[in-house]
Amino acid sequence: MKLTILGCHSATPRVDAHPTAQILEIKKHQFLIDCGEGTQTQLRKYKIKFSRIKHIFISHLHGDHYFGLVGLVSTLSLLTREADLHIYGPKGLKEVITLQMKLSNSWTNFKLIFHELTSKNSELIFEDDQVEVHTIPLDHRVYTNGFLFKEKEGERKLNIGAVEDANIDKAYYRKLKQGSDVLNEHGQLIKNETVTLEPFPSKSYAFCSDTSYKQDIVPIIDNVNLLYHESTFLHELAHLAQKTKHSTAKEAAQIAQQANAKQLLLGHFSSRYNDVSEFKTEAETVFKPVLLANQGQVVEF
């Protein structure tokens, strides 16, 4: 998986401080997660192909997470896109995007499919043969979901030496990879686990923004490979985090630690902080390793 940070700052865009947007490459997909104002310019800056974006996930309807969506949709239309575009986000998103299209008298020449979310429980919202996406209900000032992106477990690997020793015909290799026991050339039943190895471990990415500290999400993101968790404030401003339903770096680290995450990526820093290095220091008192989100940063895992 490969995550590209297009913007990681909270609230209002500034020159070189873009609001939330990320691109996640997982299997054959290029998912866009949140779409603050200016995201289409950031996509161009980091040379990400617009045409490969087929699914967009919007966490909540605060401007710094979706004001760039209508512009991106318009641009896709001007680029004469034809492929369907799926948009997952809170109820209301369809109304606001279609109202703007109506007012500009310009409809997309591709299918725009809204998947409006209203549930307060974790839901499976996307699935194909390789990938699943689940919502992570968060606690913010408006209805908000994080998203868990999971690779499905792959096929078992053949232990070639063992397979050959067991005299299994090549025609059965496919079944072996799928986990079945098979008959060998002498008609003997060969137990799958004696000739195959565990599949490559499937990986996962959790995007949790915006939210106050919410322990309920821990079981959903259990053992996640990379956890992006918002940390708008340092813990000395925990009262502000509580009031505005955001988190501190320390709280984000507590979630990472409880969920047994492999890595924690912090972002959504308040614009009051010019230097964000202290977010790492604070979080690392609880959990390691900690990365700080940065525009243009690519995390491969």
Place this chain on the structure above:
Amino acid sequence: MKLTILGCHSATPRVDAHPTAQILEIKKHQFLIDCGEGTQTQLRKYKIKFSRIKHIFISHLHGDHYFGLVGLVSTLSLLTREADLHIYGPKGLKEVITLQMKLSNSWTNFKLIFHELTSKNSELIFEDDQVEVHTIPLDHRVYTNGFLFKEKEGERKLNIGAVEDANIDKAYYRKLKQGSDVLNEHGQLIKNETVTLEPFPSKSYAFCSDTSYKQDIVPIIDNVNLLYHESTFLHELAHLAQKTKHSTAKEAAQIAQQANAKQLLLGHFSSRYNDVSEFKTEAETVFKPVLLANQGQVVEF
């Protein structure tokens, strides 16, 4: 008057090619004209004080002219602005901005006053003691207005030598500046024009974007000091201009010439042109002088 170009490109924003937005300083005002996506970032880049913007004029509801408005309004709210904000634009603008505020559950702490436009005739939409703003009905794919910004005629200037020779008491100077005849210290009536001079000429700025070639606007912008007229295409693509209801550089120059403008400023260049110098060459076959809009450019006139 001082005009700052924040963005002058058509259609979709790109890195360093921002959609339409301009700041006009006229008397004590700082008017924002159009507000494409990313305008708030451009305002910061060119160090323009957000707090001084009290009136925003939106030509039409295509995204490259207003998708940055909701973000700017949200930012003004986060900056704890208190002063009223007036927004002039086509009917529908209020609905789309207030819907987004409703969905984000965040209302402005200042008064947001929409002046929705529907007339197809030129209207006076703003007036104070120094400035007038009139709409310029344009011809585009959706309902569109340009805007004419005019200084009101100032006071007459005293011809100090003549005033003193005529023995006029200082108490009457105010009346003289306002154009009245007055009595001198000997009770004689002194004709105003014998002791005063013409006021400084009042200046005007016309913003005309987006529009096809439309001769009807000529009487409205007669003798304008600076005419900004869109020129999306060069004349070799006149058929495209006609089809999309845009103008060519040559057509813009024809309007400038017929209106007896002092200067023509071209903008809203299609993204197909990497080098826009030919727009000037083409327009100058009809009218001079021609300026090409440029991000960050300041035109004082």
